[in-house]
Amino acid sequence: METRLELDVLIYPDEVRVATPEDLREWELETASQVSIPTVRLFVALYPYNPAAMSPNPDTAAEELPFVPGQIIKVFGDKDPDGFYHGESGGLSGYVPSNMVAEIPVDDEYLKHVLMQQGFLPVDHAGMSLTPDLSDTGSVHEDVIVRRMVALFDYDPWENSPNMDSEAELSFRSGDIIYVLGDMDEDGFYYGDLHGGRGLVPSNFLQPLPWK
Numbered sequence: 001m002e003t004r005l006e007l008d009v010l011i012y013p014d015e016v017r018v019a020t021p022e023d024l025r026e027w028e029l030e031t032a033s034q035v036s037i038p039t040v041r042l043f044v045a046l047y048p049y050n051p052a053a054m055s056p057n058p059d060t061a062a063e064e065l066p067f068v069p070g071q072i073i074k075v076f077g078d079k080d081p082d083g084f085y086h087g088e089s090g091g092l093s094g095y096v097p098s099n100m101v102a103e104i105p106v107d108d109e110y111l112k113h114v115l116m117q118q119g120f121l122p123v124d125h126a127g128m129s130l131t132p133d134l135s136d137t138g139s140v141h142e143d144v145i146v147r148r149m150v151a152l153f154d155y156d157p158w159e160n161s162p163n164m165d166s167e168a169e170l171s172f173r174s175g176d177i178i179y180v181l182g183d184m185d186e187d188g189f190y191y192g193d194l195h196g197g198r199g200l201v202p203s204n205f206l207q208p209l210p211w212k
Contacts, residue, residue, distance in 0.1 A: 039078075042112055043087065043101040044121050045071040051094075057082070065094035070120045073101060090119070104150070106207050111152060114174075121150060121175045145183075149192075149206040151176040160202075163187070170199035178206060 051064035065087055067073060073096055075087040084095040104121075106112055115121075154173050157166035172178060172194055180190040184203050192201040 039076070040112075041075045042104040042106060042115055043073045043075050043085070043096070044104055045069055045073060045101050047100045049097065049100050056097075060095075063094055065089065065092055065096050067096075072104070072115055072119055072121060074116060075101075075103075102209070104207070104209060111207065114152065118175060121177070145181075147180045148209045149178050149180050149190075150209050151178060151205055152207050153205050155202065155205050168200050170194050170197060170201050172201070172205075177209070180206070 045067040046069060048068050049064075050066055051061040055061035055064055057064075064084075065073070067089060071089055073087040073089040075085045075096065077086065079085045079098045080095075083098045085098055085101070087093065087096045104115065106115065151172045151174055155169075156171050157163075157169035158171075161169055163169070169189075170178070170192055176194060178201055179193040180201070181193060181198075182191055184190050185200075188203050189200040190203055190206070192198065194201075
């Protein structure tokens with residue numbers, strides 16, 4: 001009876017030798033460290049998406065993720081050549097059209113967890129408009145930079161404010177979209193606009209959002 005013995009060998013420029021268990025463990029660790037781990041990012045849906053009715057790829061619509069405006073989606077890696085991300089939300093996973101979502105620029109893992117637990121962010125006008133109503137421009141100088149931010153936590157000035165003049169501050173809830181006017185003051189507060197009401201808002205309760 002013919003017996004075959006299989007061995008792992010290491011080939012070097014000046015020698016060939018049988019690999020030891022230690023060699024194999026080092027090789028496995030080195031290989032594992034080189035495996036690309038997809039970057040996880042958070043996106044918010046800007047518009048409703050029903051793949052069965054709206055997908056540009058009817059044959060693969062079942063592989064796409066349905067969503068509604070404001071829904072937070074966890075995205076893995078970059079978009080593919082067709083302009084789709086791969087993401088998951090609400091216990092489902094699938095492809096996500098990149099032109100119907102916006103990235104939430106948050107790197108802190110705890111904040112990512114908070115937002116995923118929350119599940120939704122409010123989107124102005126059912127997702128059809130993400131621009132602020134700043135029609136009262138008389139009090140806003142034309143050179144003032146307007147930035148769009150999301151509230152990460154609830155804030156009640158009467159309970160949370162460190163300032164005596166808390167009546168000058170805005171109250172808000174986690175997920176509210178606040179439009180910040182100008183730069184942060186020396187106390188760490190912005191001047192913001194929320195649903196037409198204006199006041200001071202603490203910078204450490206907010207996270208910047210991109211414009212779309």
